[in-house]
Amino acid sequence: MNLFSSPEHILQGGYFHSTLRKLQEPNTSIEPHNIMYPVFLLENDNALQPVSSLPNVNRYGINQLMLALKDLVAKGLKSILIFGIVETLEKDAIGSSADTPENPVIKALPRLREAFPDLLLACDVCLCPYTSHGHCGLLSANGAIDHGASTKRIAEVALAYAKAGAHIVAPSDMMDNRIKAIKEALVSHKLENQVSVLSYSCKFASSMYGPFRDTMKSSPMASDRKCYQLPPGSAGLAARAAARDVAEGADCLMVKPGLPYLDIVRRTKDQFPNHPLFIYQVSGEYAMIARGGDSAEVQTTLMEILTCMRRAGADCIITYFAPLILSIISGKH
Ligand SMILES: NCc1[nH]cc(CCC(=O)O)c1CC(=O)O
Ligand SMILES: [Zn+2]
């Protein structure tokens, strides 16, 4: 008996044809609704600044962003994640400029809602772009993070974005119990059925955020974020953080960064199969892949990575590659 010709051991017969192969890859397709595009919004309406550490990524004033989005929405873009950057508004200890009427995100939301009625608008909610000390929360007198005060402040900022027209508020600060505080703020203003909460539930203290912090000018002035972002080796804390955020009412969960954390994606999806799961392909990951330009090899590598993220359990991928992905997949549908 020759093992190599034994019928029950023939595997390749099931996928010799490309259509057969598709059937072997369930729930891994990359369609426009599986992609969310992060955008950097400046105060100056007409500004357009390339980000040197992130090829093909720009920081936009709202007028320039509207032009860029017009093109992308025509190509199928379904959702964006907005990050505000202040240059003339002052940074202070409590991040006051996060929710003043002059904040670029607050000013832009009504215009975006009107110009792109079908585009899903998510806002990153954090204090680090707006605090003088650069931390994601508020500091107490001894310099430690004050979670209670931070959570209260984060909920105020989330509510301001919700009132201005955000469909999704996405707190990335990692302060304890912020999801509950945000949900309560939405309920008390009767916005709970018009605004969804996407928690950066499993966010790790990664060294792959460097280009983003340069872009946002949001690095901490002293110390680091290891006391509130998760230790990269800890699957246990990630599971507890996701469970806590689900209990507090999070509508969607997130794992961040992406590629090195696919085990966390799979565990989180298995733990909460009924919550949409986002994965953030962060700036450092983008920079590593994008170095090859947009050659055919970069494109196939990128699509492979996205497929693997979907296989691991991600429903939506937040990625600076969104424009390239849309042009790759629009040729295929
Ligand atoms: N508020 C924190 C925040 N919001 C988005 C990113 C990273 C995104 C990226 O690297 O692309 C970070 C990480 C950090 O600075 O600690
Ligand atoms: Zn932050």
Ligand SMILES: [Zn+2]
């Ligand atoms: Zn953030």
